[in-house]
Amino acid sequence: MERKVGIIGAGISGLLACKYALAKGYHPLVFESRNTIGGVWTKTLETTKLQTPKSFFQFSDFPWPSSVNTLYPSQIQVFDYVQSYAKHFDLLNHIRFNTKVLNIKYDKGPSNHDHEENQSWGGDDPFGNKGKWIVTSQDLLTQTVEVLQVDFVILCLGRFSDVPNIPEFPIDQGPEIFEGKVMHSMEYSDLDNEKARDLVKGKRVTVVGYRKSALDIAMECSTANGVKNPCTIICRTPHWNISQSIPWANIYLNRFSELLIHKPGEAPLLNFLASLLSPLRWGIGKFVESDIKKKHSLKKIGMVPEHSFLQAMNSCSVVTAPVGFYDNVEKGSIMLKRSQTFSFHKEGVLLRDSIGPIKSDLVIYATGFEGDKKLRDIFLSSEFQKYLTGSFNDTAPLFRECIHPRIPQLAVIGFSEAFSNLFTSEIRCRWLFELLDGKFKLPNIQEMEKDMSVWNNSMYYRRPCIGAMHIWYNDQLCKDMGLNPKRKNGIWAEYFEPYGPMDYA
Ligand SMILES: Cc1cc2nc3c(=O)[nH]c(=O)nc-3n(C[C@H](O)[C@H](O)[C@H](O)COP(=O)(O)OP(=O)(O)OC[C@H]3O[C@@H](n4cnc5c(N)ncnc54)[C@H](O)[C@@H]3O)c2cc1C
Ligand SMILES: NC(=O)c1ccc[n+]([C@@H]2O[C@H](COP(=O)([O-])OP(=O)(O)OC[C@H]3O[C@@H](n4cnc5c(N)ncnc54)[C@H](OP(=O)(O)O)[C@@H]3O)[C@@H](O)[C@H]2O)c1
Numbered sequence: 001m002e003r004k005v006g007i008i009g010a011g012i013s014g015l016l017a018c019k020y021a022l023a024k025g026y027h028p029l030v031f032e033s034r035n036t037i038g039g040v041w042t043k044t045l046e047t048t049k050l051q052t053p054k055s056f057f058q059f060s061d062f063p064w065p066s067s068v069n070t071l072y073p074s075q076i077q078v079f080d081y082v083q084s085y086a087k088h089f090d091l092l093n094h095i096r097f098n099t100k101v102l103n104i105k106y107d108k109g110p111s112n113h114d115h116e117e118n119q120s121w122g123g124d125d126p127f128g129n130k131g132k133w134i135v136t137s138q139d140l141l142t143q144t145v146e147v148l149q150v151d152f153v154i155l156c157l158g159r160f161s162d163v164p165n166i167p168e169f170p171i172d173q174g175p176e177i178f179e180g181k182v183m184h185s186m187e188y189s190d191l192d193n194e195k196a197r198d199l200v201k202g203k204r205v206t207v208v209g210y211r212k213s214a215l216d217i218a219m220e221c222s223t224a225n226g227v228k229n230p231c232t233i234i235c236r237t238p239h240w241n242i243s244q245s246i247p248w249a250n251i252y253l254n255r256f257s258e259l260l261i262h263k264p265g266e267a268p269l270l271n272f273l274a275s276l277l278s279p280l281r282w283g284i285g286k287f288v289e290s291d292i293k294k295k296h297s298l299k300k301i302g303m304v305p306e307h308s309f310l311q312a313m314n315s316c317s318v319v320t321a322p323v324g325f326y327d328n329v330e331k332g333s334i335m336l337k338r339s340q341t342f343s344f345h346k347e348g349v350l351l352r353d354s355i356g357p358i359k360s361d362l363v364i365y366a367t368g369f370e371g372d373k374k375l376r377d378i379f380l381s382s383e384f385q386k387y388l389t390g391s392f393n394d395t396a397p398l399f400r401e402c403i404h405p406r407i408p409q410l411a412v413i414g415f416s417e418a419f420s421n422l423f424t425s426e427i428r429c430r431w432l433f434e435l436l437d438g439k440f441k442l443p444n445i446q447e448m449e450k451d452m453s454v455w456n457n458s459m460y461y462r463r464p465c466i467g468a469m470h471i472w473y474n475d476q477l478c479k480d481m482g483l484n485p486k487r488k489n490g491i492w493a494e495y496f497e498p499y500g501p502m503d504y505a
Pocket of ligand 1: 011050
């Protein structure tokens with residue numbers, strides 16, 4: 001019998017899931033609410049480029065074309081590359097465009113078979129031989145609602161799209177009293193490039209947030225307006241925002257660097273080694289931090305982060321600042337203001353300790369997304385929604401960052417972040433389809449929950465991410481799949497060269 005796999009989302013994760021489903025002989029049905037593939041790469045700010053070098057952000061069986069010779073391709077180049085991948089593997093025929101999944105519901109089926117009673121995920125067969133998922137979708141062009149049954153669901157909804165995080169305010173302190181315009185970075189990115197340029201030209205723009213979207217938008221505004229109308233950034237937390245000429249992230253991406261840190265579930269010898277090497281870890285950390293602080297004069301501009309660079313790597317929060325960002329701070333076309341809270345005034349934005357407002361014509365929230373809410377809300381069952389709630393550090397707790405032990409016949413791909421999200425989504429899809437093919441079995445529910453709590457306690461800092469432990473994480477997936485986790489030739493390469501997608505090809 002042909003098994004139907006419902007894949008929700010046709011961004012990079014959904015396309016990968018579709019490709020691996022086809023390779024294993026399943027029947028994938030991809031639902032995509034947009035009219036095209038590519039997810040976040042469909043439309044971005046004009047200046048958006050990959051933050052990850054392209055050799056890390058590539059499909060293991062479909063390298064970048066030789067015509068793309070830059071290290072950090074532009075949005076258009078990424079979009080074209082993703083399109084070529086989908087065409088090459090003939091994925092487009094399996095996608096229903098303009099089709100939004102409204103909700104999904106698990107139907108256990110006629111038997112009493114309960115995945116929790118027998119203590120294994122999905123029952124004896126990971127594909128589940130009793131239950132089905134009921135997927136309710138809507139054609140956004142005709143408004144027709146359709147209900148379909150599938151044997152397995154893969155949620156590839158994306159964490160950084162669709163549901164913006166909008167700050168909330170007490171009555172009379174919010175945007176309703178502001179005479180200018182307020183928008184989220186998502187709306188700004190969606191604008192046609194020329195319209196975006198016209199919108200900020202000659203305006204006093206205030207950007208809320210101090211991570212990638214905020215830096216990129218502030219850069220665009222300061223390029224348009226110079227020191228005459230400086231762009232103000234409101235920063236709640238200083239981050240390790242570094243320029244591409246600082247190569248320090250790379251030294252955290254090889255196997256040797258992982259020997260210096262305590263890893264979830266490590267053997268006593270590795271634990272001892274990490275403790276023994278902790279002075280070296282500390283020394284490297286301090287060296288890297290002081291180099292960044294010096295190069296970007298972080299002390300002078302009052303932007304020294306309180307958390308360590310290693311914590312930033314572990315939470316995928318090291319941001320590549322656009323070229324010229326710190327120069328524009330120095331020149332005064334970008335003004336940095338720190339404040340834990342802010343509110344509105346009719347003429348602009350008030351910071352917690354300020355007397356007058358920062359006068360503004362346009363306020364752009366670069367405040368991120370509520371990807372965890374999007375993930376939860378797709379379930380009709382409040383029980384399943386609760387399972388994915390987790391704690392502050394651990395939104396959407398997932399075994400191997402892919403499945404929830406108490407939600408059968410379902411996987412989530414692309415939620416927990418990594419240094420390269422394409423690379424990580426690919427190896428997760430590969431792992432998932434080996435599991436569905438019966439190549440390996442999962443531990444029982446309690447063992448998976450114990451494992452998740454070990455990972456959560458020893459790894460995450462603020463948000464789920466496999467940042468500085470991606471090789472260790474991939475090792476676990478390789479072991480599950482029966483592959484040798486050591487993928488390189490020779491000891492030097494194994495310990496000192498960074499691991500990338502081609503190592504797992
Ligand atoms: C501007 C930007 C730049 C980035 N740059 C990098 C980078 O340099 N390096 C890196 O590693 N990561 C980067 N990221 C992270 C990025 O999210 C990943 O690289 C990756 O593209 C995510 O792919 P995805 O398929 O998981 O999610 P998305 O690209 O968000 O795709 C999700 C898809 O699901 C669809 N969808 C959602 N809900 C539904 C529904 N209910 N029904 C039907 N369809 C639905 C959406 O329409 C969308 O097409 C960046 C993110 C952004 C926003
Ligand atoms: N490749 C690229 O060029 C590119 C471009 C854009 C985005 N991206 C990626 O897309 C993802 C999302 O990035 P993002 O920058 O949009 O979002 P983000 O990483 O979630 O950052 C949100 C920012 O907004 C701040 N913030 C949130 N709520 C706030 C509030 N109520 N008041 C004040 N500040 C608030 C946060 O502060 P705290 O730190 O205090 O929480 C943080 O600085 C990231 O993975 C990023 O790397 C990549």
